[in-house]
Amino acid sequence: MPTTPTARTAAAALLAALFALPPLTGCGGGNEDEPREPRATGDAASGTATDPAAVGTLNATDLAWIQLMIPVNDQLLPLLDDVAERGSDPAFREFAAGLAEQHRSELTELHALLDEAGVEYTNLHEGHDMPGMVTEDELTALAATEGAAFDREAKPHLREHLEQSARVSRSEAESGADADATALAAGLEEARADQLAELTALDG
Amino acid sequence: MTSPHPRDGTAPWPRRALLAVLAIAALLASQLFVSSTSTAAPEERAADVGPNAVRVAEFVAECAFSHRLPDDPIVFPDMPGASHMHSFFGSTVTDAGTTNLGDLLQGDSTCDPVIDLSSYWVPTLYANGQPVEPQSATFYYLGEGVDADVVANTQPLPQGLKIVAGNALATGPDQSIARWSCLHAGHVNPSQDFVNCPSGTALESYLDFPQCWDGVNLDSPDHKSHMAYPVAGQCPSTHPVAVPKLRQVLRYPVNGDPSGFELASGAGYTMHGDFFNAWPEDEMLRRVEDCIRPVIKCGADGVPS
Numbered sequence: 001m002p003t004t005p006t007a008r009t010a011a012a013a014l015l016a017a018l019f020a021l022p023p024l025t026g027c028g029g030g031n032e033d034e035p036r037e038p039r040a041t042g043d044a045a046s047g048t049a050t051d052p053a054a055v056g057t058l059n060a061t062d063l064a065w066i067q068l069m070i071p072v073n074d075q076l077l078p079l080l081d082d083v084a085e086r087g088s089d090p091a092f093r094e095f096a097a098g099l100a101e102q103h104r105s106e107l108t109e110l111h112a113l114l115d116e117a118g119v120e121y122t123n124l125h126e127g128h129d130m131p132g133m134v135t136e137d138e139l140t141a142l143a144a145t146e147g148a149a150f151d152r153e154a155k156p157h158l159r160e161h162l163e164q165s166a167r168v169s170r171s172e173a174e175s176g177a178d179a180d181a182t183a184l185a186a187g188l189e190e191a192r193a194d195q196l197a198e199l200t201a202l203d204g
Numbered sequence: 205m206t207s208p209h210p211r212d213g214t215a216p217w218p219r220r221a222l223l224a225v226l227a228i229a230a231l232l233a234s235q236l237f238v239s240s241t242s243t244a245a246p247e248e249r250a251a252d253v254g255p256n257a258v259r260v261a262e263f264v265a266e267c268a269f270s271h272r273l274p275d276d277p278i279v280f281p282d283m284p285g286a287s288h289m290h291s292f293f294g295s296t297v298t299d300a301g302t303t304n305l306g307d308l309l310q311g312d313s314t315c316d317p318v319i320d321l322s323s324y325w326v327p328t329l330y331a332n333g334q335p336v337e338p339q340s341a342t343f344y345y346l347g348e349g350v351d352a353d354v355v356a357n358t359q360p361l362p363q364g365l366k367i368v369a370g371n372a373l374a375t376g377p378d379q380s381i382a383r384w385s386c387l388h389a390g391h392v393n394p395s396q397d398f399v400n401c402p403s404g405t406a407l408e409s410y411l412d413f414p415q416c417w418d419g420v421n422l423d424s425p426d427h428k429s430h431m432a433y434p435v436a437g438q439c440p441s442t443h444p445v446a447v448p449k450l451r452q453v454l455r456y457p458v459n460g461d462p463s464g465f466e467l468a469s470g471a472g473y474t475m476h477g478d479f480f481n482a483w484p485e486d487e488m489l490r491r492v493e494d495c496i497r498p499v500i501k502c503g504a505d506g507v508p509s
Contacts, residue, residue, distance in 0.1 A: 052421040052430065053281075060303075063425070064280035119425075124279065126373050127470040128288035131274050168286050171300075175282035 065172035132164025155204035166192035258501035261347025275300035308482035370476030380473035398462035
């Protein structure tokens, strides 16, 4: 197969990914004709050492949830800050300001979970069309609206975000392994229920 | 069925880049050891080859589209709705909770052969906002890309193995091994991004999966490091077990201006594929022994075609 000397950036990215990984363990037996009995995938929810996708106490679901919640929250902050600044209803402004504060504190805790496990944060959803994630185009469209129309357009985005992040946090609380991560998820799901009730009270 | 082999010699695989990275990875690995490959000479099996056999190491599964979900049981296990939209082929039961081999073994398949209970999934293609599913999805299992002695020593893909290929996070064509071309329009140069296919032809996507396994792990935290691409025709010492190379070929019933095309993961160069192996062990072994090691082209039934 012919080659072309492209993808230097890919090489750099791959190399960075390799360095970011935990040390490779159990490199397999080079002299064996037959592969060893493969390590069972095991129950991903068990978070035991038999889960080949686990990092420390974080199982694959923990990792997936943390690495989803970070970009989902990150992506919402500009909208929350925008509402807090120029929403037409003072109660809505106050709600958004409180929500932004809670989201920032969640982000700190989410990053701390990764730091503790020694996992470098990667946005696994960069550029992807994700359920419940406000897009750049939607933010641009919102920026063009004002007053009551702005409030009205912003609310469905907040609702979708709150509902979707509650949904994935419930999955994490059920299928995650790390005690801190599942506790954070359970707390987050509860907080979302309150936040949704508040939004409903604001006619959202 | 058309050939899985690109028609021209301009395939833009970033192999040299991978070579460099993997060479460094090998140095970094804590346990360096020398791989003494014991080879069963291909000539030994050549005597069994019938006069009409085609000398290409290959067997296939043709798997119709099954379903769409914003799920990824490898990257976002047990978390429904946590992924961009995927189109699933093969297993009809796969969703976010399909994390164990047993889930697939109890399921059903859209594949020919129907005994292939594996699950294959890719980001959904959208044309002007509407999902488009492939008119055909062929999963080739190949003994190529490595030296003849390695092909002759190919091991079956272990049941439960999870492999991810391509780069869903690529931000440019140079970060991608995706390859787009046109069915029945070989003059259109292939590209890592979508290509403009002439009227009457179909947009097609090729993606090669890594074929060297570490021999131990069925998955890994980044879902990639238990597998590797070959280096200079050999599997690296960190990933010494050669398995059949999975080549995913999807043909979409669209052509023309690609500006309206988008994958759920973004531009054409973000094309990627996920594979969760649930072939019956005996069927996989038979195909490796009868098609891959002796270098014979087989069909979906795993006998010389």
